[in-house]
Amino acid sequence: MVTILDYGAGNLTSVRLAFERLGETPTLITRADEWRGGRIVFPGVGSAASGMAGLRARGFDALLRRAADEGVPILGVCLGMQLLLEGSEEDGGVEGLGLIPGRCVRFDPTRDPTAKIPHMGWNTVDQTPHPLWAGIPDGAAFYFVHSFFARPAAETDIAGRTEHCGERFASALTHGSLFATQFHPERSGEAGAALLRNFLSWEAR
Amino acid sequence: MLLKRLIVCLDVRNGRVTKGVRFQGNVDVGDPVEMAARYCADGADEIVFYDITASAERRACDLDMVARAARALSVPFTVGGGIRGVEDMRAALLAGADKVSLNSLAVQTPDILTQGAKAFGSQCVVLGMDAKRVPVTATIPSGYEVVIHGGRTPTGRDALAWAKEAVDRGAGEICLNAIDTDGVRQGYELDITGLVAQAVPVPVIASGGAGAIQHLVDVFQIARADAALVASMVHTMGFTCQSIKDGLRQAGIPVR
Numbered sequence: 001m002v003t004i005l006d007y008g009a010g011n012l013t014s015v016r017l018a019f020e021r022l023g024e025t026p027t028l029i030t031r032a033d034e035w036r037g038g039r040i041v042f043p044g045v046g047s048a049a050s051g052m053a054g055l056r057a058r059g060f061d062a063l064l065r066r067a068a069d070e071g072v073p074i075l076g077v078c079l080g081m082q083l084l085l086e087g088s089e090e091d092g093g094v095e096g097l098g099l100i101p102g103r104c105v106r107f108d109p110t111r112d113p114t115a116k117i118p119h120m121g122w123n124t125v126d127q128t129p130h131p132l133w134a135g136i137p138d139g140a141a142f143y144f145v146h147s148f149f150a151r152p153a154a155e156t157d158i159a160g161r162t163e164h165c166g167e168r169f170a171s172a173l174t175h176g177s178l179f180a181t182q183f184h185p186e187r188s189g190e191a192g193a194a195l196l197r198n199f200l201s202w203e204a205r
Numbered sequence: 206m207l208l209k210r211l212i213v214c215l216d217v218r219n220g221r222v223t224k225g226v227r228f229q230g231n232v233d234v235g236d237p238v239e240m241a242a243r244y245c246a247d248g249a250d251e252i253v254f255y256d257i258t259a260s261a262e263r264r265a266c267d268l269d270m271v272a273r274a275a276r277a278l279s280v281p282f283t284v285g286g287g288i289r290g291v292e293d294m295r296a297a298l299l300a301g302a303d304k305v306s307l308n309s310l311a312v313q314t315p316d317i318l319t320q321g322a323k324a325f326g327s328q329c330v331v332l333g334m335d336a337k338r339v340p341v342t343a344t345i346p347s348g349y350e351v352v353i354h355g356g357r358t359p360t361g362r363d364a365l366a367w368a369k370e371a372v373d374r375g376a377g378e379i380c381l382n383a384i385d386t387d388g389v390r391q392g393y394e395l396d397i398t399g400l401v402a403q404a405v406p407v408p409v410i411a412s413g414g415a416g417a418i419q420h421l422v423d424v425f426q427i428a429r430a431d432a433a434l435v436a437s438m439v440h441t442m443g444f445t446c447q448s449i450k451d452g453l454r455q456a457g458i459p460v461r
Contacts, residue, residue, distance in 0.1 A: 010326075011299055109406075116431065
């Protein structure tokens with residue numbers, strides 16, 4: 001059973017359809033008390049400040065903390081990944097959920113003046129061994145659209161790395177029962193579908 | 206490393222894919238969603254659907270087709286044609302499109318770019334621009350003029366200046382179609398593509414003129430485009446996305 005959190009941060013059609021292509025029927029919820037257990041997908045696009053406000057308004061901040069405590073497999077995607085960190089420098093500084101130590105920072109265009117920001121398109125991910133990479137070749141490409149990236153405090157929380165704008169940044173994170181990607185597996189062809197399939201069978205603990 | 210993108214363009218006319226030559230004479234080549242799914246399986250990085258009859262018929266783009274595409278495709282796709290305002294953009298995005306391309310409407314009502322970027326984020330807002338080579342003048346210093354209505358109406362605006370303005374207003378990507386080379390398979394227009402790609406901080410998709418793998422190599426290596434759009438190469442000329450990508454890899458261009 002898969003539950004997708006709908007907290008007003010972008011449209012979740014493509015995430016829902018990606019799971020439907022795998023034969024799942026995800027439930028979209030807009031309030032924390034609608035969660036009936038099972039895996040949680042925490043997607044989102046848009047700004048960190050409005051994303052956090054949307055999470056709190058629906059009680060999803062508490063739900064995610066509780067689910068992470070209980071070892072429920074949680075997949076964060078894009079803004080969902082960024083909000084799992086302790087904070088972001090977006091919107092003048094936003095406090096995140098703090099479920100993964102570290103912060104989210106903006107690409108610095110002076111590090112590579114030829115790099116385009118937002119980082120948009122397909123880029124390769126160098127994997128750190130993890131069950132969610134099963135069957136996906138190391139260095140496979142995924143689809144990215146973002147201007148901020150995660151800078152986790154612990155190396156051990158990094159599940160994948162990607163280069164852009166003079167950074168070798170953490171494009172996938174894992175921490176306990178959390179797995180999170182800066183890229184969009186729902187828009188990343190076969191490799192993305194394989195990652196979502198692996199999430200559905202992942203025994204986080 | 207950020208990879209160069211191969212984008213397949215499907216011109217949709219009354220629900221069917223057509224391929225035109227300089228906006229005239231169109232041949233039917235198939236069902237848009239079935240074709241897109243095949244190109245996706247073949248390695249296309251992105252798909253663009255242009256509903257080329259929507260504007261003339263004053264209707265929104267075909268939302269049923271958008272919804273079918275969203276169910277079938279696991280790569281990003283853009284829809285263009287027939288977008289009349291923010292509500293049409295919203296409908297296309299809610300139906301599952303990743304991006305909306307604005308062309309004539311953006312020229313006539315530039316604020317739509319800002320409204321779209323505010324409502325949905327710049328990453329959803331693609332400026333589609335048709336550029337035509339003209340003599341260099343004080344008002345058109347780049348030598349390329351923006352034309353609209355499928356190339357029929359000159360605007361008197363400089364293509365390079367418009368690209369910069371559109372990005373300032375909120376466009377998150379520019380799809381630059383060269384009218385002179387479109388459909389004639391002799392290569393992309395490298396001059397204006399290079400000028401725009403170097404001038405704007407957002408990705409630039411080159412469009413119009415691909416007929417050989419070398420044309421894509423050139424537009425990536427010489428004009429520094431971020432993505433290249435192909436149509437007839439894969440619809441009717443016998444190339445596959447994989448064969449194009451193999452050629453690009455051999456030329457040292459990083460692709461998926």
